[in-house]
Amino acid sequence: MKLALLGHHGKVGRVLGPALDAAGHDVRGIGRGDAVDVAGLDAAIEFTTPNAGEGNVRTCLEHGLHCIVGTTGLELAQLAPLARERGLVLFHAPNFALGAVLMMRFAQEAAAYMPRAEIVELHNEAKRDAPSGTAKATASLVGGDPAIHSVRLPGLVAHQEVLFGGDGQLLTIRHDTFSREAFVPGVLLALEKLPTLEPGLTVGLDALL
Ligand code: NAP
Numbered sequence: 001m002k003l004a005l006l007g008h009h010g011k012v013g014r015v016l017g018p019a020l021d022a023a024g025h026d027v028r029g030i031g032r033g034d035a036v037d038v039a040g041l042d043a044a045i046e047f048t049t050p051n052a053g054e055g056n057v058r059t060c061l062e063h064g065l066h067c068i069v070g071t072t073g074l075e076l077a078q079l080a081p082l083a084r085e086r087g088l089v090l091f092h093a094p095n096f097a098l099g100a101v102l103m104m105r106f107a108q109e110a111a112a113y114m115p116r117a118e119i120v121e122l123h124n125e126a127k128r129d130a131p132s133g134t135a136k137a138t139a140s141l142v143g144g145d146p147a148i149h150s151v152r153l154p155g156l157v158a159h160q161e162v163l164f165g166g167d168g169q170l171l172t173i174r175h176d177t178f179s180r181e182a183f184v185p186g187v188l189l190a191l192e193k194l195p196t197l198e199p200g201l202t203v204g205l206d207a208l209l
Helices: 011-022 050-062 076-086 098-111 133-142 180-196
Strands: 002-006 026-030 043-046 066-069 089-092 117-123 147-152 158-166 169-177 200-203
Touching: 002 011, 002 050, 011 026, 011 180, 043 050, 043 180, 050 066, 050 076, 066 180, 076 089, 076 200, 089 180, 098 117, 098 133, 098 158, 098 169, 098 180, 117 133, 133 147, 133 158
Parallel strands: 002 026, 002 043, 043 066, 066 089, 089 200, 117 147
Antiparallel strands: 117 158, 158 169
């Protein structure tokens, strides 16, 4: 496909660009200060910032591109009508790591049998917000308002454990993200599934699995 990669110089963009090339896509990188020149392209992949992302997505939808959005902290619901009107897919995953999505799914399943749960999420010290969005999403899937413990230390990337305690036993479901390569398969999956999605906003990789 002919793709725009918005934020191609960013930490995720630098990993995604070569991976999309290697998967046979024709990628136009767009960075800060570049014109969002996307006419004639098929789809956009957006990994920039909460300030830039919404405007970029709007421009891409107005030019007829399906949009796959990784940037967090955007109000994408307000762009859903535009996507629907144009017959375009607007897909957002707060976490493109397939393993993290499976961890949440397995945790939801375990909670039906072992309801006493707590969550430990561990991230690099550069991550300011706590608890993480993934931990909050996991808590709502598990139910029962589980405690969330947030750890911020150098050396960590993104890790989460969901602990289920029962009489005489402990079940731990853990996911570790070691590098940004973890997000590549999720983005490739979203691209592959674009033709199967309804126009408008779809949220979460779970919808593609
Ligand atoms: P980053 O390293 O800060 O990269 C963001 C890039 O966007 C920078 O190169 C920045 O340029 C560029 N940029 C800023 N404004 C732009 C604009 N108007 N048009 C085009 N590019 C622009 O951040 P990151 O770690 O790659 O993460 C990017 C976003 O993805 C964040 O919101 C992060 O939370 C999110 N994220 C999501 C997932 C997921 O699974 N959904 C995973 C990882 C990260 P400058 O360097 O010049 O400012």
